[in-house]
Amino acid sequence: EAMKCMRHSRRTTLTTDDVDSALSLRNVE
Structure with missing residues (x-):
């Protein structure tokens, strides 16, 4: 899940x- 947030913030x-x-x-959720 954290990786998704990381990609979302483009970092x-x-x-x-x-x-x-x-x-x-x-x-x-």
Whole structure:
């Protein structure tokens, strides 16, 4: 999930923010 967010933001590095947002999206669904 975090990788999806990373690609979405067009960055090549995975940050903790990406992981946090991925977890948030997962909780919403």
